[in-house]
Amino acid sequence: MVPILQLIALVIITEGRDIASYICSNWTKVALICRTVNRASSHHFLHMPAKWVGLLLNCRCKLLNHWDGKMGQCSVLVTGPRTSLVVALSHLLRVPIPDRKRKVKVPEAVKVCIIDTLRRSINDNGRRLSNGTSSLRRIQGGESFVWACNGGDTCGSILVWHIATCIFDVKDPYRRDQERGSPPISYSHHKIAATHLSRYCAYLVTWCPELLPDDNDAWIKSLYKVVKKDAERALAGHALARSSSSSTPEEEYQKLVELLSANSKHEVLKKGVKLGKQLVETIDSEEMVWKLLAEFWSEMILYVALSDNLKGHSEAIARGGELITLLWALLFHAGIVSRPGEEDGAAATSAGAV
16 A cells, blocks of 8 residues: 555656646746737737736746856857967967857847847748848848858858958957956947857857757868868967057958968858958948847847757757757747748748747
C-alpha cells in the first residue's frame, strides 16, 4: 500500500511541477500578451483582470532556466585597444584569437525598434517580413543599398552589414573615450539599437547557427571563422597603429578602410568594406545613417527569427532562452509563422491571428 501511495504522490508532484513550469514559462507570457492585445475588444474573449495578468507576467518558476534579459555580442572587426599586441602576436604565431562571448542587458532602444518594426510589418506590410530591404526603400536614396541584401544566403548578408556597421562606428568621435572607461555618452537610440543588434546577429552566426534560417550549421560557423581570420590578417598592422592616441576618428576610419580594401581576400569582407564606404559617402547625416541601420537590423532580426526549427529553439529554451527565441514565439502568437520563400527580398507570411 505504501509504495502505491508513494507512486501516486510522485505522479502528483511531477504533474504539478509541469503545470507550474508551463504557467510560468515565457511562452505562456508571450501568448497572454498577444491574446490580450489581439482580442481585447472581442466579446468572445474572457477578459482577465489586469491585476491577474500582471501577477502572471511577474511569476517565475525556480525549477526552470529563465532568459536573463541579456543578448550576446560578437564582432568580426575587433578594433578596440586590446588588439594592439594580441592581434600582432596572433598573426605572427598563426594562432586565431578566440571570440569573446559576452552578454549585455537588452537596451530599451533595441526593444522599441523591434516592436516598431513588428507593428509596421503587421499594419502596413500585410504581415510580410523583410530581410532589411523594406527599411532601405523607405528612405530617399536607400534603393542604392539593396544590393547588399541580395546574393543568396542570409548569414552572408548579416556579416556584410555587420562589417559595414562596425566600419561606420569607427567614425564615432566618442567611441574611444567610452573604450577607455570615460563616463557614458548620451548616444542616439538609433545607434544603440543598430550596434547592439549588429553584434547580436554576429553572435548568433558564431554561437547559435542552429537558430538561423540557413540549414548547414557547420557551413555557417566556418563562414564566420574564415571571414574573421581574413579580417584579422588584413588588420594586423592597423592594431599597432591604434596604440597612438593622436589619430582622429576620421583618420582611423581612413586607415581601416585602406587596409581592408588593400588586404582583404574574402568576398564577404570586401562587400562589407564597400557598403561601409557607401554609407559614409552617400548619406551626409550621421543620425540618418544610424536610423537606417537601426531599422535594417530590426527587420533582419525578425526575419531570421522566423523558423520551423522547433528542436533548435526548444534546446535554446532549455538553456534559458535567447532573445531570438522570444521573438520567434512572439511572431508565432502574432500570426506570423512561416517563411515560404524569398521574393524581392521579403518573406510572405500568413496565418490567422491567434
